[in-house]
Amino acid sequence: MDNNIINCISGILTYNGLESCIINNQSYENESGTSRGEGCVSDSFDDDGCSSCSSSKDASGSFSSKWLRMKKDEHGLDDWEFGGGPRHFYAKEKPCYSLQYSDVETMKEKFAKLLLGEDITGGRNGLSTALALSNAITNLAATVFGELWKLQPLPEERKTKWQREMDWLLSPANYMVELVPAKQNCANGRALEIMTPKTRADIHVNLPALQKLDSMLIDTLNSMVNTEFWYSEVGSRAEGRTKSAKESKRWWLPLPQVPTNGLSDSGRKKLLNQSKVVYQVFKAAKSINETILLEMPVPTIIKEALPKSGKANLGEELYKVLTSESNTAEEMLNSLNLQSEHCALETINKLEAAVFAWKDRMTAQGSGKSPVRTSWSFVKDPMSEFEKIESLLDRTESLLQKLKSRYPNLPQTFLDCTKIQSGKDVGHAILEAYSRVLGNLAFSILSRIADIMQEDSLTNPSSPAATCCFPGINSSGYVETPVHALHLRHSLIDQMSGVDLNYRKSDASHVSDQELSCSEGRTSSVIATPSRGRVCHECTLGEEHELPGKTVANSLVLATLINQSLSSFEDQDLWPKLPSPLSPATITSAVSPNMGVPRFTRPKTPAADSPSPYLYVANCGPAVGLSYDSIASVFNTFGEVKGIYAADESGTRVIVSYFEANSAQQALTALNGKPCADLDGRSLHIRYSVIQPNSEAESQQVNEHIPVSLMDSEVNIPGLYLVHDFLSPREEKELLAAVDERPWISLSKRRVQHYGYEFCYGTRNVDTKLHLGELPSFVSSVLERISSFPGLNSSTSILLDQLTVNEYPPGVGLSPHIDTHSAFEGLIFSLSLAGPCIMEFRRYLDGSWVPDAASSAYTKVENVENCSNLVRRSLYLPPRSILLLSGEARYAWQHYIPHHKIDMVNQNVIRRGARRVSFTFRKSPSSCLDIPKPTIPF
Numbered sequence: 001m002d003n004n005i006i007n008c009i010s011g012i013l014t015y016n017g018l019e020s021c022i023i024n025n026q027s028y029e030n031e032s033g034t035s036r037g038e039g040c041v042s043d044s045f046d047d048d049g050c051s052s053c054s055s056s057k058d059a060s061g062s063f064s065s066k067w068l069r070m071k072k073d074e075h076g077l078d079d080w081e082f083g084g085g086p087r088h089f090y091a092k093e094k095p096c097y098s099l100q101y102s103d104v105e106t107m108k109e110k111f112a113k114l115l116l117g118e119d120i121t122g123g124r125n126g127l128s129t130a131l132a133l134s135n136a137i138t139n140l141a142a143t144v145f146g147e148l149w150k151l152q153p154l155p156e157e158r159k160t161k162w163q164r165e166m167d168w169l170l171s172p173a174n175y176m177v178e179l180v181p182a183k184q185n186c187a188n189g190r191a192l193e194i195m196t197p198k199t200r201a202d203i204h205v206n207l208p209a210l211q212k213l214d215s216m217l218i219d220t221l222n223s224m225v226n227t228e229f230w231y232s233e234v235g236s237r238a239e240g241r242t243k244s245a246k247e248s249k250r251w252w253l254p255l256p257q258v259p260t261n262g263l264s265d266s267g268r269k270k271l272l273n274q275s276k277v278v279y280q281v282f283k284a285a286k287s288i289n290e291t292i293l294l295e296m297p298v299p300t301i302i303k304e305a306l307p308k309s310g311k312a313n314l315g316e317e318l319y320k321v322l323t324s325e326s327n328t329a330e331e332m333l334n335s336l337n338l339q340s341e342h343c344a345l346e347t348i349n350k351l352e353a354a355v356f357a358w359k360d361r362m363t364a365q366g367s368g369k370s371p372v373r374t375s376w377s378f379v380k381d382p383m384s385e386f387e388k389i390e391s392l393l394d395r396t397e398s399l400l401q402k403l404k405s406r407y408p409n410l411p412q413t414f415l416d417c418t419k420i421q422s423g424k425d426v427g428h429a430i431l432e433a434y435s436r437v438l439g440n441l442a443f444s445i446l447s448r449i450a451d452i453m454q455e456d457s458l459t460n461p462s463s464p465a466a467t468c469c470f471p472g473i474n475s476s477g478y479v480e481t482p483v484h485a486l487h488l489r490h491s492l493i494d495q496m497s498g499v500d501l502n503y504r505k506s507d508a509s510h511v512s513d514q515e516l517s518c519s520e521g522r523t524s525s526v527i528a529t530p531s532r533g534r535v536c537h538e539c540t541l542g543e544e545h546e547l548p549g550k551t552v553a554n555s556l557v558l559a560t561l562i563n564q565s566l567s568s569f570e571d572q573d574l575w576p577k578l579p580s581p582l583s584p585a586t587i588t589s590a591v592s593p594n595m596g597v598p599r600f601t602r603p604k605t606p607a608a609d610s611p612s613p614y615l616y617v618a619n620c621g622p623a624v625g626l627s628y629d630s631i632a633s634v635f636n637t638f639g640e641v642k643g644i645y646a647a648d649e650s651g652t653r654v655i656v657s658y659f660e661a662n663s664a665q666q667a668l669t670a671l672n673g674k675p676c677a678d679l680d681g682r683s684l685h686i687r688y689s690v691i692q693p694n695s696e697a698e699s700q701q702v703n704e705h706i707p708v709s710l711m712d713s714e715v716n717i718p719g720l721y722l723v724h725d726f727l728s729p730r731e732e733k734e735l736l737a738a739v740d741e742r743p744w745i746s747l748s749k750r751r752v753q754h755y756g757y758e759f760c761y762g763t764r765n766v767d768t769k770l771h772l773g774e775l776p777s778f779v780s781s782v783l784e785r786i787s788s789f790p791g792l793n794s795s796t797s798i799l800l801d802q803l804t805v806n807e808y809p810p811g812v813g814l815s816p817h818i819d820t821h822s823a824f825e826g827l828i829f830s831l832s833l834a835g836p837c838i839m840e841f842r843r844y845l846d847g848s849w850v851p852d853a854a855s856s857a858y859t860k861v862e863n864v865e866n867c868s869n870l871v872r873r874s875l876y877l878p879p880r881s882i883l884l885l886s887g888e889a890r891y892a893w894q895h896y897i898p899h900h901k902i903d904m905v906n907q908n909v910i911r912r913g914a915r916r917v918s919f920t921f922r923k924s925p926s927s928c929l930d931i932p933k934p935t936i937p938f
């Protein structure tokens, strides 16, 4: 019984939508007695033992029934307790078409079929409501717009069909609500907070927008009257230019014709203006579609079937392209050498699967469910692995973006197909299908405009369109047919059925749909349904390639149209409206010296995210084609932005700094992980950012443009000595093997081992009471060699009683510091093994180098750039070399290792090795003997 009620309510929601549509119409209301009665006795409802009539009268029924009653009562609105209840927010109160009795019959039939899930036997193979609605919208678009081979107003009848039936199909959205707390005044004068229904947010935001886009497209078609171009039914383009009409593969196409001298300037301008509007609609519809698809979950069965590793999803070749870091997205795309839209779609499928796998992994890591790695390894500590994935994600998304803009109207990707096929959310289904068909319709119109422009340029090679707007367009540009696109879809669905037997089972249930689409001959690009039922290659219309799918303008031609022709226009602020952008003064690029600009960094793990006014935004910046102005105007919609800074030199990451944390939070919630229409549809990856500790910030900052010395003499710092080849390669290998056998202590970015005395990073001191024992025997020969140097006596090595072994993964450095005076006296020796690094030194000219036992280990420096008396030096430390810091070098200069993966050494690019291991020998304060200063360099 309960199930019956539930089934019944879901049916009624839809049915009431229908009914209210009828009620809104005066002419229909006049005969409502009979017809509504007929509507109520729909067999399918009665079979469930629950008639829509009784439910709509049920006071405790759904919101829809309440709304229905409210609509019936002219004066009821003010008294209605749920003032913010569901409304016809999208439907025109009085539809601009009138309903005939036959319309009601059609409506009944459509809804019966819809509710039967297109299984007219009424058996168990019905589709979910969501998919049924999605298919119905797709089919309707196909019926109304067909292939849209001509730019001309839609016949009245088709226009009405579109408006009327879309109203029906959208009607369930009228009744979708979410409950939100709201204040209500009770009779006793007290205010109560109760949950009240409010239009579901995504519907509320997107549906009116889609309706606006819809009417813009219809208006554009309506405006195609008295045009300078016209169509001929035979292949005139072929005549005299390429092949004869008969020979032409496209001889059946209505071909655009333009006057002998081409279009007039005003005619061309008008067409370009129309294309500009349609392009905006295209972008907006696509963006809504992408946003909705992002909200839709990937079905579990697909999730499980996809390889868990990004690399496995990509395949070797694609992985290689993505990991060759020097490539831009454009170069990556070109190197893929894609021959067809089919290849492009396959590549997108792989990239999307990889993105899915990586994001899943990052989410799991963020929630602490599954660490990126289970066992620690030097190159892949959790942080560097995280960063690696993040950088791969950035690059993959850039490539995806490039691919999608080069092939703007590909069929759905594999993942999107699976989402639509298995989606249960009716709201998502409606929004996705509506935005998809509008996007496809806009694309078809753009294609037709491109056809005319092409004809114009062929007719009049000196036309501005030919010379500046459409270079490279020729009739050989027509290569792709929608039939191919349908094949692609088919093969995708086949792939999907490979992993989901349930889908295969439902094959039969699509037959009617397939028949419908074939019998109606709709193979147009407006059909972008993921339903296998839409695949028409089994139709009896002849050979697949000769199907009346005909041709659409090659995507490349269209991309040219969009990118070159339309780029000359300023983007109209059609959708959505934005507040005025920030003044340039608030925008700063950190690539240029940032005087006094705070340094921000990404938090170490997503789990460490805590709200702040600062956002770290990845996949965003000039290097991915987003200007600071456009970034500012988007972020400014969530609150006042204090500044926008480049997060690093990559040009693909920015820091957005708000005055208030609340604004940052809203921006993060609204923009993170979703394609942003106003930022070229890019998906931003946003985290809260933290102000970088000065020392770390400075170490990243001060590396630029300091010549790197190879010899200690060039560095010119008293007390600093560097000896190359202090060890042989064999000794180096043995030392590395020795430490690798011993346990490492993991710090956040590097690993360490301590011998002699433990060094405590918290206090930056050694615990002299905690003697770990003598230095290990594997360093005996090193100590011996140190003491044998001229100028040092044998006691030196004996007094060196503390050893710290540091292991740095690539890109990890060390913050500027002076080793704590009290902890380590005298000399510091640092041996470099395995990989090279740059060590930098800095000091203040006005400071004395004389050791000051009281000074702190870490000298804080504010505004390094402003400090004119700061001196910096840089020294290359090759593997097997040893560095001695003594005297001024030891006490007056901070030393640090920049966090670089690649260093420039005298115009040579030096890549840090897989790791650098350093052995730093010091003397602990437990020994009261001081080590004599060396008199000569050893």
Ligand SMILES: O=C(O)CCC(=O)C(=O)O
Binding pocket: 804, 806, 814, 819, 830, 831, 895, 918, 920
């Ligand atoms: O890794 C190095 O070479 C330097 C290490 C260092 O400066 C230190 O541990 O204080």
Ligand SMILES: [Fe+2]
Binding pocket: 817, 818, 819, 895
């Ligand atoms: Fe140090």
